[in-house]
Amino acid sequence: MVVYRNEISHQWERRMLLARWHRGSVKRDEICDADFLLVTAARFHGVPAGAPCPICDSEELRVVQWIHGEQLGRMSGTARSTEEIxxxxxxxxxxxxxxxxxxxxxxxxxxxKAVTATAG
Ligand SMILES: [Zn+2]
Incomplete structure (x- = not known):
């Protein structure tokens, strides 16, 4: 049994950034800057986002989970499935x-969003 706590949503920041992009006050290459590692992780470990990309409308938009933690050793900073987490x-x-x-x-x-998972 695993419990999730301390959830922090970043949806508001996302909406604000997209609003700035729609107004033209931020350039596309400033917000579309995923590096090779992130794109690769999204392809292999991500799941479909269930909505089109807010920038280019692509159906390829994916959601990927990265894990971090002092107790994780080399696993910290890697992409993982929900089952693995x-x-x-x-x-x-x-x-x-x-x-x-x-x-x-x-x-x-x-x-x-950011959330902490621990054994419940
Ligand atoms: Zn896109």
């Missing part, structure tokens, strides 16, 4: 999960 947290280690949406087409990326 629950397995790791289930062993008693604290896992910080960053959910990021990534578009492999235009390289738009944004943090959606």
């Amino acid at each position: 629950e397995q790791i947290a289930g062993t008693g280690r604290e896992v910080t999960v960053h959910t990021v949406e990534v578009c492999p087409v235009c390289r738009w990326n944004h943090l959606l």
Whole structure:
């Protein structure tokens, strides 16, 4: 049994950034800057976002979960599936999960939420 706590949503920042982009006060290449690692992780470990990319309208938009934590050793800073995260947290280690949406087409990326997973 795994519990998720300390959830911090970043949807507001995302909306504000997209509003700035629509107004033309921020350039596309300033917000579509996912690096190779992030795009690759989204392709192989991500799941479909269920909505088109807010920038280029691509259906390829994906959501990927990155894990971080002092108790994770080399696993910290890697992309993981929900099953893997629950397995790791289930062993008693604290896992910080960053959910990021990534578009492999235009390289738009944004943090959606951060949450801490622990054994319940
Ligand atoms: Zn896109």
